[in-house]
Amino acid sequence: MQRLFGTDGIRGTANQYPMTAEIAMKFGMAAGTYYKKLGHRNRVVIAKDTRLSGYLIEPALTSGFISVGVDVILVGPMPTPAVSMLIRSLRADLGVMISASHNPYFDNGLKLFDSKGFKLSDECEDKIQEMILSADINRYLVPPIDLGRAKRLDDAPGRYIEHVKNSFNKENNLTGLRIVVDGANGSAYHLAPTILWELGAEVISIGTEPNGFNINEACGSTHPETLSKKVVETRADIGIALDGDADRVVIVDDKGHIISGDHVIGLIALHLHNRKRLNNDMVVVTQMSNGALDEYLKSHNINTIRTKVGDRYVFDAMRKNNCNLGGEQSGHVILSNYSTTGDGIVAALQVLSLLVESGKKMSKLSHIFELYPQVVRNIKFTKNNPLENPKLQEELEEINKSYNAERIFIRKSGTEKLVRVMVEGKQKNIITEAAQTIETLISEYCS
Known part of the structure; x- marks a missing residue:
């Protein structure tokens, strides 16, 4: 079945x-x-x-x-x-x-x-x-x-607006900040700009004119290049892109550079840790997060726990380990003091709080560590999940052994007919070779 x-x-x-x-x-x-x-x-x-x-x-x-x-x-x-x-x-x-x-x-x-x-x-x-x-x-x-x-x-909108604003330090406001917000023509198109404006920001909105067909179309967290261009064009201090249901966020700095989800998690973790608000000095991430994040957090005496991909698995591990921060590299960030699932606006407000309190430019704050090189491939299939084939599993196991110095993660997408492959390591040429070998092999089982 x-x-x-x-x-x-x-x-x-x-x-x-x-x-x-x-x-x-x-x-x-x-x-x-x-x-x-x-x-x-x-x-x-x-x-x-x-x-x-x-x-x-x-x-x-x-x-x-x-x-x-x-x-x-x-x-x-x-x-x-x-x-x-x-x-x-x-x-x-x-x-x-x-x-x-x-x-x-x-x-x-x-x-x-x-x-x-x-x-x-x-x-x-x-x-x-x-x-x-x-x-x-x-x-x-x-x-x-x-x-x-x-x-x-x-x-209902008013209730949510007040709930989200309560996650922002009441002693702070966003006065003096110019923020571009991309609502992805999705569910928060009418909420995110209002929240930021009520907190004092000058708000420039894009992706806030839904017509039933344009959700996530060349906008939002899946197309952050649109936001990046707007930030540079308007000389904004920061850009915030949500996805269609606003449970994930992508941040763009004042120079238009897209900040990785792992850097966002690291920024929020250290911000909470420094204020003694990070439960058990522990953060939950998934198998897809970059290994450099673990090392960065460890250097600040913050431990990480890894789970399967999916914010419900992240939140389950947070509950079991009494953590109040967890997230995925894709932009899902869970702050359990305010939400039981990823909330793109709440996560963005945590970054804005750090920005306000530091008095620095976002481009000066965001580059907190170097990511290890990663190669990600998405392989389409039309019929059965090829990863269920025992012969393919055996061959993939052999590849894993031959590239034992690299971190290889292969899974079926939970939302599309795709096999997702991620290879991470310190030498770009080796992980590119490994990813190509894996993609070629899996493709043979997708026909």
Whole structure:
């Protein structure tokens, strides 16, 4: 049976399996039943990004929840981290974000959160998937008198704005800073500029005119070169790019240079550490983070823990080890004092706090260590995941042995039909050779 859930919920081309109205409705039925608690009317918070297909998925999902007796609170276009916050604020039983994150407009997805605002474990996803695909899913339908209700929460944006602003030191403000913010024509297009303006910045906005089709199109965190050009053009102090659901961020300095996600994590970690606000002097990162980050943090007596790729795995390790900072090189940064998932705006405010308090230019602050050379390759496949082939696994193991001085990481993408390859080492020619060898080999199994 094909697994519906990937690294971050269910995702695919809109109006094609599994992202159809039928699956969305069954998703609502299954999730609503799985999390239903006796003794009170159960509630779910549903948000979405700005994709046209949100108008297809949202009503189908709503119908599914109502049909099993769950009340629906609709909040419209809102960032993924806002769902987590609103669940706790409204004492809801679960929440769903309709988004395909950084993917193009023609994709969509469903991200599910429990009553604590946490993303689901693999085990929970397996149980919900079993219910979705069950032939007798209609047995969960409630009688007419017990149907759920739906309503819109008009003040949801204001609640999130105040929540995010509370993550910024109340003694600081952004007066005197010129900031370019790229909303990726996504879920925070109307929020990020407002938050920065309310904190005192001069704000220049791009990627804030969504039309249903232009989310992540030549803008946002997947295309930071657009932001980079605007920062240089407007002589801004810093640039901030979000992705479609605003759970990740890319920072650009005053010279238009793109700052790596590992440098952003390092900056925030040291900022918290110096103020004795970094729990256990420990940071959680994934296998994709550069090894130079570990060495930099270790030189400041900060330890790192590595997890599988995916911010839910990062947050799970943070909970287990009582850490309040974790992140991915891709720009997901979790500050658990404020959020249970990556929040691009909250992370950006931490960098802005450092910028304000230091009195220095971002270009002087950001280059805190040299990254080890990395080569990343994405290999497309059309049918089955080639990494499931035992023969390929054996051959890859031999390659690993022959390049034992380098760090090699190979995985299937959780959101697309891609095999992602990352090779890291201190000699660029060797890691390039290793990456090419691996790509050639895997490609033979993709036809």
